[in-house]
Amino acid sequence: MQSYEFLLIIAVILLSTKVFGLISERVHMPQVVGALLAGVVLGPSVLGLVQETDFLLKTSEIGVIILMFMAGLDTDLEELKKTGVASFVIALIGVVVPLAAGTVLYLGFFPNAGDPLHLLKALFIGVVLTATSVSITVETLREMGKLKGKVGTAILGAAIIDDIMGIIVLTLVSGMTDPNVNPLSVIARIVAFFVLLVVVGLVMYRLFRAITREWSNHRRVAIYALSFCLIMAFVAEHYFGIADITGAYFAGLILCNLMEAREYINKKMNIVSYMIFSPIFFASIGIKTELHGMTANLLWFSLVLLVVAILTKIIGCGLGAKLMKFSWTDSLSIGLGMVSRGEVALIVAQKGAQAGLVDSHLFPPIVLMVIVTTLITPILLKLFMKDPEGPAPEIRHNHI
Amino acid sequence: MQSYEFLLIIAVILLSTKVFGLISERVHMPQVVGALLAGVVLGPSVLGLVQETDFLLKTSEIGVIILMFMAGLDTDLEELKKTGVASFVIALIGVVVPLAAGTVLYLGFFPNAGDPLHLLKALFIGVVLTATSVSITVETLREMGKLKGKVGTAILGAAIIDDIMGIIVLTLVSGMTDPNVNPLSVIARIVAFFVLLVVVGLVMYRLFRAITREWSNHRRVAIYALSFCLIMAFVAEHYFGIADITGAYFAGLILCNLMEAREYINKKMNIVSYMIFSPIFFASIGIKTELHGMTANLLWFSLVLLVVAILTKIIGCGLGAKLMKFSWTDSLSIGLGMVSRGEVALIVAQKGAQAGLVDSHLFPPIVLMVIVTTLITPILLKLFMKDPEGPAPEIRHNHI
Numbered sequence: 001m002q003s004y005e006f007l008l009i010i011a012v013i014l015l016s017t018k019v020f021g022l023i024s025e026r027v028h029m030p031q032v033v034g035a036l037l038a039g040v041v042l043g044p045s046v047l048g049l050v051q052e053t054d055f056l057l058k059t060s061e062i063g064v065i066i067l068m069f070m071a072g073l074d075t076d077l078e079e080l081k082k083t084g085v086a087s088f089v090i091a092l093i094g095v096v097v098p099l100a101a102g103t104v105l106y107l108g109f110f111p112n113a114g115d116p117l118h119l120l121k122a123l124f125i126g127v128v129l130t131a132t133s134v135s136i137t138v139e140t141l142r143e144m145g146k147l148k149g150k151v152g153t154a155i156l157g158a159a160i161i162d163d164i165m166g167i168i169v170l171t172l173v174s175g176m177t178d179p180n181v182n183p184l185s186v187i188a189r190i191v192a193f194f195v196l197l198v199v200v201g202l203v204m205y206r207l208f209r210a211i212t213r214e215w216s217n218h219r220r221v222a223i224y225a226l227s228f229c230l231i232m233a234f235v236a237e238h239y240f241g242i243a244d245i246t247g248a249y250f251a252g253l254i255l256c257n258l259m260e261a262r263e264y265i266n267k268k269m270n271i272v273s274y275m276i277f278s279p280i281f282f283a284s285i286g287i288k289t290e291l292h293g294m295t296a297n298l299l300w301f302s303l304v305l306l307v308v309a310i311l312t313k314i315i316g317c318g319l320g321a322k323l324m325k326f327s328w329t330d331s332l333s334i335g336l337g338m339v340s341r342g343e344v345a346l347i348v349a350q351k352g353a354q355a356g357l358v359d360s361h362l363f364p365p366i367v368l369m370v371i372v373t374t375l376i377t378p379i380l381l382k383l384f385m386k387d388p389e390g391p392a393p394e395i396r397h398n399h400i
Numbered sequence: 401m402q403s404y405e406f407l408l409i410i411a412v413i414l415l416s417t418k419v420f421g422l423i424s425e426r427v428h429m430p431q432v433v434g435a436l437l438a439g440v441v442l443g444p445s446v447l448g449l450v451q452e453t454d455f456l457l458k459t460s461e462i463g464v465i466i467l468m469f470m471a472g473l474d475t476d477l478e479e480l481k482k483t484g485v486a487s488f489v490i491a492l493i494g495v496v497v498p499l500a501a502g503t504v505l506y507l508g509f510f511p512n513a514g515d516p517l518h519l520l521k522a523l524f525i526g527v528v529l530t531a532t533s534v535s536i537t538v539e540t541l542r543e544m545g546k547l548k549g550k551v552g553t554a555i556l557g558a559a560i561i562d563d564i565m566g567i568i569v570l571t572l573v574s575g576m577t578d579p580n581v582n583p584l585s586v587i588a589r590i591v592a593f594f595v596l597l598v599v600v601g602l603v604m605y606r607l608f609r610a611i612t613r614e615w616s617n618h619r620r621v622a623i624y625a626l627s628f629c630l631i632m633a634f635v636a637e638h639y640f641g642i643a644d645i646t647g648a649y650f651a652g653l654i655l656c657n658l659m660e661a662r663e664y665i666n667k668k669m670n671i672v673s674y675m676i677f678s679p680i681f682f683a684s685i686g687i688k689t690e691l692h693g694m695t696a697n698l699l700w701f702s703l704v705l706l707v708v709a710i711l712t713k714i715i716g717c718g719l720g721a722k723l724m725k726f727s728w729t730d731s732l733s734i735g736l737g738m739v740s741r742g743e744v745a746l747i748v749a750q751k752g753a754q755a756g757l758v759d760s761h762l763f764p765p766i767v768l769m770v771i772v773t774t775l776i777t778p779i780l781l782k783l784f785m786k787d788p789e790g791p792a793p794e795i796r797h798n799h800i
Contacts, residue, residue, distance in 0.1 A: 011634070219675075230408070230411035275671075
């Protein structure tokens with residue numbers, strides 16, 4: 001007998017994320033916060049109604065892929081070119097500071113008891129802290145109507161570069177435990193991915209331009225675009241070991257100059273996203289969080305890790321932004337926008353565990369750090385980002 | 401390491417169903433035929449690229465639930481009231497004829513070798529033949545712009561009643577193998593479901609009318625509607641043993657008088673459906689079909705079963721329609737529209753196997769019967785249904 005419980009679970013997720021989202025909106029917080037909290041409440045930490053299943057995992061993966069694809073589609077390439085160098089500097093300092101701080105923190109908390117991997121384990125806590133997850137920030141900026149502005153583009157650009165740097169650091173550090181992996185081959189793979197991107201980008205952009213010239217606003221255009229996005233996500237992950245969401249983002253970037261077709265694709269993707277996939281994605285972040293089983297000592301480490309996680313991104317990225325001549329307010333906003341770790345840090349921690357570099361007792365602190373940075377980012381952004389233009393003009397874009 | 405292959409599989413399904421669908425359209429067949437063939441080609445019978453997974457199963461289940469929900473939403477209640485008695489007669493004769501013919505066919509082909517369940521097994525082949533699956537017909541009629549007409553409403557009404565009769569027969573026959581199940585309790589469950597439907601219907605219709613009066617065309621309306629549909633599907637299946645798609649259909653029916661909100665909900669559901677869920681559903685029917693491992697004897701049985709399956713529905717339902725004073729052309733159309741067995745017969749066969757009433761070597765003939773009746777229905781409908789109004793006005797509704 002097949003179980004039909006997943007239907008009820010989806011319904012409960014849709015209803016609770018929507019209701020919590022509307023409540024968040026009432027108290028002037030982004031709907032995403034409500035959706036995340038709905039996940040925490042439904043998950044094992046509070047009610048225990050919803051467990052993570054393979055189906056929810058895959059559905060939420062599609063959710064985050066579609067979100068990043070739309071972020072790519074929404075990118076203003078001209079603006080990104082203007083902020084390219086700035087984004088690079090922001091990302092670079094924003095990776096170095098938490099990497100160093102995480103390493104020092106681990107070494108300070110856990111004295112070496114003869115573990116040959118001790119230093120690598122310390123380095124890996126740093127690696128976990130480098131991984132920015134911008135999906136929450138993207139969502140918040142979109143709700144606030146600030147995604148396409150100077151700050152939004154700098155954050156998105158920095159996050160993309162941060163993702164690539166994070167992958168390099170992750171693969172290099174993991175590689176050191178295994179003498180068979182050549183760090184150079186890792187770098188070669190990343191270079192190869194970008195070469196492929198340029199080739200695929202040129203071909204697919206022309207192909208889509210030809211298709212949309214003949215059948216603009218036909219649903220086949222949106223279906224081809226979604227297929228392209230999924231294939232790019234798969235190729236990045238499967239053949240290059242680069243996060244699927246990076247592939248999806250670049251698929252969107254390749255199509256972002258398609259003008260009306262871009263609007264059409266975005267509209268369809270947006271409906272598919274907010275009707276089912278992104279509520280499941282945001283709720284599943286909350287569901288992932290198992291808050292039980294924390295000792296007092298681990299709680300203490302968790303708190304320090306959390307403070308370090310927040311401060312190092314604000315300081316690192318904010319410093320980078322200030323160096324690149326952003327105003328103090330904008331630098332702070334950029335730093336705040338990079339605080340969220342989301343699912344990326346969890347994936348990194350998971351990969352670290354597989355490589356024997358993250359001990360299982362460190363999972364609750366990491367999860368707590370992820371959930372709090374994720375929850376706190378939209379709140380901080382809403383509090384600190386100046387909003388002289390009044391309510392968001394792009395409100396139609398929110399995903400819950 | 402998580403596998404990301406499902407992303408590629410979704411992309412391949414989306415692309416191939418779209419391309420095959422467009423080819424079907426070129427040769428004046430419904431796009432659904434192309435989508436089904438795409439599934440057969442991708443599946444184990446031809447290329448073996450895509451296997452059935454839990455994820456695909458669940459996604460396609462959501463696909464068929466959304467399709468039936470939209471069919472409910474699209475129902476013209478006034479028209480159904482007018483055709484209610486007709487639909488009942490069509491369904492009744494359309495159940496009795498294949499039930500009897502299937503039983504006789506099995507008894508003729510397989511002599512009793514002392515199996516105490518022999519007669520029940522024969523009856524069960526009849527039960528498998530009763531199960532009409534209208535999703536393909538609904539799709540075809542919608543593409544042809546005939547869903548809301550007299551014939552379309554009669555088919556839909558008859559299919560709904562057929563579903564209920566099928567469930568009664570299925571539960572009664574399965575119940576006979578287990579002395580613990582009281583046939584009366586089965587009937588009581590079905591009656592209880594309809595009592596619940598009336599109560600829930602009255603409450604939810606008022607609730608939605610209140611919500612849409614305040615927030616018409618807000619996305620929350622569409623999300624609440626989808627949640628309601630999923631909950632009804634779950635409740636039907638889980639608490640009453642009634643097919644989830646029946647629950648989804650009635651959820652749609654309850655909301656079908658909501659006027660503008662109904663249009664808004666339908667539009668959103670339609671996009672969610674054709675962008676991802678219904679291509680996966682139609683492809684998965686094709687993928688389910690494992691055509692290898694057929695012996696000559698079984699092939700012969702398959703062919704006779706197939707002919708019986710097609711003729712008994714045309715004769716049974718057509719006769720019912722003619723008795724209810726439909727024209728000969730309309731009666732034929734109604735008979736043809738009820739030929740498709742689709743996933744319902746597969747689910748019934750699956751349940752029969754669990755009850756020990758369908759031997760595993762009978763699966764290929766049943767699957768072949770299902771796939772051919774499903775493939776042939778839209779072709780026959782297109783060929784035989786008079787179309788004096790020219791091309792379909794409701795073309796925007798097709799799901800591929």
